[in-house]
Amino acid sequence: xxxxxxxxxxxxxxxxxxMVEPGSRVLDVGCGDGTLLSWLGENKxxxxxxxxxxxxxxxxxxxxxxxxxxxxxxxxxxxxxAGAFDTVILSQTLQATRAPKDVLANMLxxxxxxxxxxxxxxxxxxxxxxxxxxxxxxxxxxxxxxYDTPNIHFCTIRDFLELCRSLGIHIDTGIALDxxxxxxxxxxxxxxANIFAAQGLFVLSRKG
Amino acid sequence: xxxxxxxxxxxxxNPLGLSVELGLDRPIRLDCGIxxxxxxxxxxxxGRLNAEASNAxxxxxxxxxxxYVADPHPLTGKPGWWLDLxxxxxxxxxxxxxxxxxxxxxxxxxxxxxxxxxxxxxKPWGQGFPVITIGDMVQVQARLLDHLGIDQLFCAIGGxxxxxxxxxxxxxxxxxxFAAVPxxxxxxxxxxxxxxxxxxxxxxxxxxxxxxxxxxxHDTRPRRGLAVARMAAHITYLSEPxxxxxxxxxxQGDRDAFSYGFGADFQVESYLRHQGxxxxxxxxxxxxxYITRAMDYFDLAAEHGxxxxxxxxxxxxxxxxxxxxxxxxxxxxxxxxxxxxxxxxAANVSFVEIQSDKGHDAFxxxxxxxxxTLGGFLEGAARHRGLPRKx
Numbered sequence: 241x242x243x244x245x246x247x248x249x250x251x252x253x254x255x256x257x258x259m260v261e262p263g264s265r266v267l268d269v270g271c272g273d274g275t276l277l278s279w280l281g282e283n284k285x286x287x288x289x290x291x292x293x294x295x296x297x298x299x300x301x302x303x304x305x306x307x308x309x310x311x312x313x314x315x316x317x318x319x320x321x322a323g324a325f326d327t328v329i330l331s332q333t334l335q336a337t338r339a340p341k342d343v344l345a346n347m348l349x350x351x352x353x354x355x356x357x358x359x360x361x362x363x364x365x366x367x368x369x370x371x372x373x374x375x376x377x378x379x380x381x382x383x384x385x386x387y388d389t390p391n392i393h394f395c396t397i398r399d400f401l402e403l404c405r406s407l408g409i410h411i412d413t414g415i416a417l418d419x420x421x422x423x424x425x426x427x428x429x430x431x432x433a434n435i436f437a438a439q440g441l442f443v444l445s446r447k448g
Numbered sequence: 449x450x451x452x453x454x455x456x457x458x459x460x461x462n463p464l465g466l467s468v469e470l471g472l473d474r475p476i477r478l479d480c481g482i483x484x485x486x487x488x489x490x491x492x493x494x495g496r497l498n499a500e501a502s503n504a505x506x507x508x509x510x511x512x513x514x515x516y517v518a519d520p521h522p523l524t525g526k527p528g529w530w531l532d533l534x535x536x537x538x539x540x541x542x543x544x545x546x547x548x549x550x551x552x553x554x555x556x557x558x559x560x561x562x563x564x565x566x567x568x569x570x571k572p573w574g575q576g577f578p579v580i581t582i583g584d585m586v587q588v589q590a591r592l593l594d595h596l597g598i599d600q601l602f603c604a605i606g607g608x609x610x611x612x613x614x615x616x617x618x619x620x621x622x623x624x625x626f627a628a629v630p631x632x633x634x635x636x637x638x639x640x641x642x643x644x645x646x647x648x649x650x651x652x653x654x655x656x657x658x659x660x661x662x663x664x665x666h667d668t669r670p671r672r673g674l675a676v677a678r679m680a681a682h683i684t685y686l687s688e689p690x691x692x693x694x695x696x697x698x699x700q701g702d703r704d705a706f707s708y709g710f711g712a713d714f715q716v717e718s719y720l721r722h723q724g725x726x727x728x729x730x731x732x733x734x735x736x737x738y739i740t741r742a743m744d745y746f747d748l749a750a751e752h753g754x755x756x757x758x759x760x761x762x763x764x765x766x767x768x769x770x771x772x773x774x775x776x777x778x779x780x781x782x783x784x785x786x787x788x789x790x791x792x793x794a795a796n797v798s799f800v801e802i803q804s805d806k807g808h809d810a811f812x813x814x815x816x817x818x819x820x821t822l823g824g825f826l827e828g829a830a831r832h833r834g835l836p837r838k839x
Binding site: 289304306321 | 791
C-alpha cells in the first residue's frame with residue numbers, strides 16, 4: 241500500500257493524523273518508512289518517535305531525520321516509561337503482534353491516548369470468502385496468502401470492542417472505514433460496522 | 449571557554465598530526481586514584497571549526513586504531529582507517545564539520561602511554577603505567593576539547609571501543625554531546641570478550657621477550673606474543689561466512705597438497721600470520737595490555753547503580769545506535785540493551801541493525817545501507833542544531 245500519493249497521506253493515515261494534537265509527543269509503532277511521522281513533524285510540529293520491524297523501513301525513516309528504532313511492539317514497548325507520550329499509534333499492525341492484549345495495555349501505559357487501526361475480519365468479503373469460497377480470505381486490506389501472512393491474530397471490530405471492555409479501556413472515538421477509506425457509521429455495539437467496515441479505527445484512553 | 453575558530457585556524461592540517469600537553473594547569477585524576485602530572489595527546493583535525501564552535505565531531509578510535517583517520521599511517525603508509533567516511537563531501541564532511549580524533553590515553557601513537565618515559569624515574573613507564581579506564585580516555589578527550597575551545601560537540605561517533613567512549617561521553621558529559629553514534633559496541637564488556645582479551649594478554653606475557661614489561665630496557669620486543677594476540681583478536685573481528693568466502697579451505701598458492709607439517713598450508717593461516725607480523729610493527733605490546741584492560745573494566749550500568757538507564761537519565765542527546773547482524777564480538781543484543789535503556793529514559797534514539805555478513809569490522813567498511821542511515825541521521829541532527837544544509 242502506498243502511504244503517500246502526490247504528497248498526500250493515505251486516507252486512513254490522514255484520519256489518524258487529524259486526531260493527533262499539534263505539538264504533542266507521538267510514538268508510531270510499526271511506522272514503516274516514517275511517512276506519518278514525517279507528515280506530523282512538518283504539519284503539526286509533533287515530536288515523533290517510531291518503531292519499525294523492517295530494516296528498509298528504519299533506514300528510510302532515519303535517513304529522513306526521524307528517530308526510529310528497529311524493533312517490534314511485542315518486545316520494545318515494555319521499556320518505555322509510563323506517560324512518556326501523548327499519543328501512541330498502532331496502524332494496521334495489531335493483527336501481526338504476538339500478544340495484542342499486552343501491546344494494547346502497554347500502549348495505554350506509555351501514552352495518554354492510543355490510536356489503533358486494524359483490518360476487520362468480520363467484513364462481509366472475509367466472511368463470504370470463507371463461508372462460500374471455503375478459502376482463507378485475500379482482500380484489499382488482507383493482502384497475504386495464509387502461508388506467508390505476518391498476520392497471526394485477526395479480530396473483528398466486535399472482538400476488539402469486547403477486548404477493550406475487558407481491559408477497562410475507554411473508547412473515545414470509533415470509526416469504521418470502507419475499502420476506499422470512506423467513513424461509515426459506527427453505531428451501538430458496532431454490528432453493522434462489523435459487517436461493512438474493511439477496517440476499524442479507534443482512539444482509546446485509560447478509564448478514569 | 450570561548451576560544452573561537454582561531455584555535456583551529458592556528459593549526460593548519462599536518463598529515464602527521466598535532467600534539468598538546470594537557471593537565472599542566474590541573475592534574476588529570478584517573479579512576480584508579482592516581483594523578484597524572486601531565487598527559488601528551490596526539491590528535492588530528494580536519495575541516496574548520498565555525499565561529500560558534502558548534503560543528504565539531506569527535507571521532508573515537510577502536511582498540512588498535514589511532515588518529516590517522518584520513519591520513520596515511522606514518523608507520524605503515526596505509527590509507528586512513530575511516531577514509532570511506534571522512535573527506536570533502538563525504539558523510540563526515542570536512543567542508544561542513546570540524547573533525548577531531550585523538551590517540552587514546554595509554555596508546556602508542558603519540559599520546560602518553562606505557563612506552564613513554566615516566567618523568568619520576570626517567571625510564572619507560574612499562575608496567576608502572578597506571579591501569580586506565582574508558583572513563584579516563586574520555587576525560588583526556590574532554591580536556592583536549594577544552595583546549596580547542598569546543599564546549600559542545602555536534603557529534604561523538606565511534607565503533608567498537610570507540611563506541612564505548614561515545615557512550616561514556618554521553619553518560620559523563622551529557623551536556624557536551626548534541627548527537628551520538630555508538631556503532632557495533634556495548635555498554636559493558638562481555639565475559640566472552642574479556643576471555644578473548646585475556647588470551648591475547650597471556651600470549652604477550654608468555655613471550656620471554658616481554659621481560660615483565662621492561663622490554664624497552666632490554667632493547668627487545670615481545671613480537672611473537674603480540675602477533676599471536678593480534679591473530680586471535682583478528683578472528684573475532686570477522687565472521688565465519690566472511691572467512692569462508694575469502695579463503696575457504698584453499699591451500700597457499702604454490703601448494704597442491706598438504707605438507708604434513710605445521711607450516712602455513714592454508715591461505716587463512718598465512719593471512720593471519722601476516723596480520724600478526726605487520727601488527728607488531730605498528731603497535732606496542734604494553735599498550736595492548738593496558739587498552740584491552742580498559743575495555744574489560746568498562747561497565748556503564750555498574751557505574752550507575754546497576755541500572756544502565758540511570759547512565760542516560762535526563763539526556764538531551766540525539767542517539768543513533770547501530771549494530772552489525774553478523775558481529776559476534778559485539779552482537780546486536782548488546783546494542784539493543786543500550787536502546788532499551790535509552791527508551792526507558794524517553795531519550796531521542798534511532799537504532800538500526802546493519803545487514804552484513806562481514807562481522808564486527810563491517811563498521812570500518814563500505815556498507816551502503818549503514819552510510820545511508822548514518823547520513824540521514826547526521827542531516828537531521830544538523831538541522832536541529834541549526835547547522836547549514838549540505839551545499
